[in-house]
Amino acid sequence: MREDTRTRIQEIALRLFTEQGYEATSLREIAEELGVTKAALYYHFKTKDDIVASLVDLRAAEVEELLDWARSQPKTPEMRRELLRRYADNLMRPRYLEVARFLERNQTALREQPKLVKMRDTMLALTAEMNEPGATAAERISRSLALFALHAGKWLTQESELSDEEITKASLEVAMRLLEP
Amino acid sequence: MREDTRTRIQEIALRLFTEQGYEATSLREIAEELGVTKAALYYHFKTKDDIVASLVDLRAAEVEELLDWARSQPKTPEMRRELLRRYADNLMRPRYLEVARFLERNQTALREQPKLVKMRDTMLALTAEMNEPGATAAERISRSLALFALHAGKWLTQESELSDEEITKASLEVAMRLLEP
């Protein structure tokens, strides 16, 4: 049985938005690849922006869940390590990683998307949960960078002979070191 | 005496491309802000893409110079530290940093710009110069991330109460730690 059209639109849009950029991808292209006309897309999504919103939703829920968890925990070194582990686990899910990459690459174009603005706030709050009030500038940068290191490994994969697993493991290792005093 | 028009076009384009994105910025907007018509822009630059090329040139020269220097040096820990210092110094120049930010935010839209493709190769070669042949995955990621850490501090500045100097100093500190075994 075939996937429903709505999901297929999301898949194609996600790929094209990531490869070419949001603005550079027209609804005509998406429709053509799906084998329908633009008008059909408008049956499933109110606007082009609505497609993006539906993609953000795929990721936002998990990040917010992670923030809720972090806030329920004491700010200990072990909590920070566990936070990185959980974040790395999320990044392992294929669909999630694809959305993350799409969002990374289209920050400017989507800077006014309300759902994305909210998610950015959530991410910022997440880094805040990794720092005590008295943390130094180097500590703040270092710990924020730790979260980022988990993403960074992924784009190195493209040009490298290393396996996906090696990259994931090594990224987590580097991230963990950034937490150490 | 007024700045020449060509330079003013570059300045306005750089700002708008960074704020709104390359695709989202039309030549009409640039022309309006400059107080001329689109046609005037076409006198100074052959295409919209040509404006980008001229902006990339502002940065590419320094990165290539840095690569040449790195290749002339033995791959020692001290050479890597010195490389970070030089890279951080480059980032301090205002115009250079602005171009870096513009390029970061428009990677997808500009992925086929030949000058940018070349500069990406140069950056990749630069990270390669930071690793011995036998380096582990974690070392490779860590050292590549060190270069990136210098950029990362900059976007944290926006939301922080920290001064620019503190950020720069702290970023270099974090980057240096990423070089350590």
Next chain:
DNA sequence: GTCTATAGTTCGATAGAC
């Protein structure tokens, strides 16, 4: 060097038939 004017194209979005 800068202008007006416009060609040529594409876009997001809608109306209405089936």
Next chain:
DNA sequence: GTCTATCGAACTATAGAC
């Protein structure tokens, strides 16, 4: 749910006058 047909608006780029 998908189609045809079309709209108004925006875009890049060019031609030619001044």
